[in-house]
Amino acid sequence: MPHKYKKILLIDDDESLNKVLSFQLTQMGFDVTTAADGKTGTDYFKKKTFDIVITDLQLPDINGMDLVRSFRPLDKNVIIIIITAFGTVENAIEAVKLGADDYLTKPFGKETLRFVIEKAVRLRTLQKENLQLRGELYQKYDFSNIIAKSAAMEDVLKLTGRVAISDATVLIQGESGTGKELIARALHYNSPRKEKPLITVNCPSIPETLMESEMFGHVRGAFTGALKDRKGKFEMADKSTIFLDEIGDLKQDLQARLLRVLQEKEIERVGDSTAIKVDVRVVAATNKNLQELVTQGKFREDLYYRLNVVTIPIPPLRERKEDIPFLIDHFIKKHDKGREFKIADEALKILLAYDWHGNVRELGNTIERAIVISTEPVITPDSLPPMIKQPAVIISQSSSNSSDRNLTLNEIERKAIIKTLRQTNGNQTSAAKLLDIPRHVLIYRMKKLGIE
Numbered sequence: 484m485p486h487k488y489k490k491i492l493l494i495d496d497d498e499s500l501n502k503v504l505s506f507q508l509t510q511m512g513f514d515v516t517t518a519a520d521g522k523t524g525t526d527y528f529k530k531k532t533f534d535i536v537i538t539d540l541q542l543p544d545i546n547g548m549d550l551v552r553s554f555r556p557l558d559k560n561v562i563i564i565i566i567t568a569f570g571t572v573e574n575a576i577e578a579v580k581l582g583a584d585d586y587l588t589k590p591f592g593k594e595t596l597r598f599v600i601e602k603a604v605r606l607r608t609l610q611k612e613n614l615q616l617r618g619e620l621y622q623k624y625d626f627s628n629i630i631a632k633s634a635a636m637e638d639v640l641k642l643t644g645r646v647a648i649s650d651a652t653v654l655i656q657g658e659s660g661t662g663k664e665l666i667a668r669a670l671h672y673n674s675p676r677k678e679k680p681l682i683t684v685n686c687p688s689i690p691e692t693l694m695e696s697e698m699f700g701h702v703r704g705a706f707t708g709a710l711k712d713r714k715g716k717f718e719m720a721d722k723s724t725i726f727l728d729e730i731g732d733l734k735q736d737l738q739a740r741l742l743r744v745l746q747e748k749e750i751e752r753v754g755d756s757t758a759i760k761v762d763v764r765v766v767a768a769t770n771k772n773l774q775e776l777v778t779q780g781k782f783r784e785d786l787y788y789r790l791n792v793v794t795i796p797i798p799p800l801r802e803r804k805e806d807i808p809f810l811i812d813h814f815i816k817k818h819d820k821g822r823e824f825k826i827a828d829e830a831l832k833i834l835l836a837y838d839w840h841g842n843v844r845e846l847g848n849t850i851e852r853a854i855v856i857s858t859e860p861v862i863t864p865d866s867l868p869p870m871i872k873q874p875a876v877i878i879s880q881s882s883s884n885s886s887d888r889n890l891t892l893n894e895i896e897r898k899a900i901i902k903t904l905r906q907t908n909g910n911q912t913s914a915a916k917l918l919d920i921p922r923h924v925l926i927y928r929m930k931k932l933g934i935e
Contacts, residue, residue, distance in 0.1 A: 488534040489512070489513055490513070490531075492528060492531075493508070493517045494550070495538070496520060498519070501517050511597060513535075521544050525545070535561070538550050538564075540586075560607065562603045563582065564583065564585050565587070567586055586599075626644055626673065629669060633803035639666065642793075642795055643669055652766070653765075657798070659841070660842030663770075663797060664683075681724050683726045684698065684716050685728045687732040691734060697716060698716050698740070700714045701713055706753070712752070717744060721762055725765055729768065730768065731782065739783065745786075815850060830864050869921075897933075900925070901934060903918055
């Protein structure tokens, strides 16, 4: 029995039963206060704090259900158990609907009493934990806890805040790793639908053969292996929000089904022609240019306009480098496990100079790696992977040329890459080795700097 549930208010007009129950409960470790009628019990309840109330349904002055009605608003956390005779079980069930946690049917023994109390306590404990976790979830996705020091991200959060309270369909656009899912969760957990869980569908990760069933559900016998009826993600998201991640990868036949859901607000399970009404808010995200996909005939134009009611564009990390020091601090706190890591100025300069084509996700992985391999609680340039340090490598290779001293970083980098490619007769793999960077990073830098 959880020790924090100690104080019991026992209300019953049967004096002998009161004495027996009081004795049994005291033996179990409870502090018991008894009352012989509803008025006395109510007075006690208003003056003292109780963890559990056990009351007879039939009292000489007040009906037990009336006590439930009056006690529950005064204390939402108190556990209420109704005692009832065998012939009035229906009334006890009605009391549970009104707010009682459970009921005991006379006659009952000590073990039954213990079992019902323990079951009610476990239920109440779970409810409290769920409320606590839900509160932590709301706090986690509160706008004040999302790192956005740059003007660009502040604009994103302002727009997200204005849109969150509505039911408008939202399309979040941004490169991989920019935080599209974080914004989707902030939209949901700051909306009127936040009491229900956010339902997430990662469109590329679900096999094409299962996608329709996953999204809309199926009935028994709809296909081989469909042994029972199953709800799809849209049905699970009724009265909540569904997040369709990487919507640009959705196959065209499913695009047509999704369009119908958005238009008609109803779904049909696979193998069934019965329409099921759903009240679902749709938030979609993509790292692709849907307008280009529409032009190429790979994405339905009518679906694009249905999704694009409100667009939230998330800028890549290289365009909001003001956020980097604050993100580094966040990731250090997340991964340092109490070692109170610091970051050396030289390492910070390297991280600020890097373009982060993997965005916030890549930065987080880099900081976690640096913490894991560091022997001291400080992130130094030696803690960083070679591909992150590559701008510094290129600069060091170019700095020996005095004519480069007044050039910009991009100009120095461009000259160094061209020089190295000439040394290797255009062999990118060899050039990447000489520059101490991965080949894909070299190709990325060549493209950015306009090197053919």
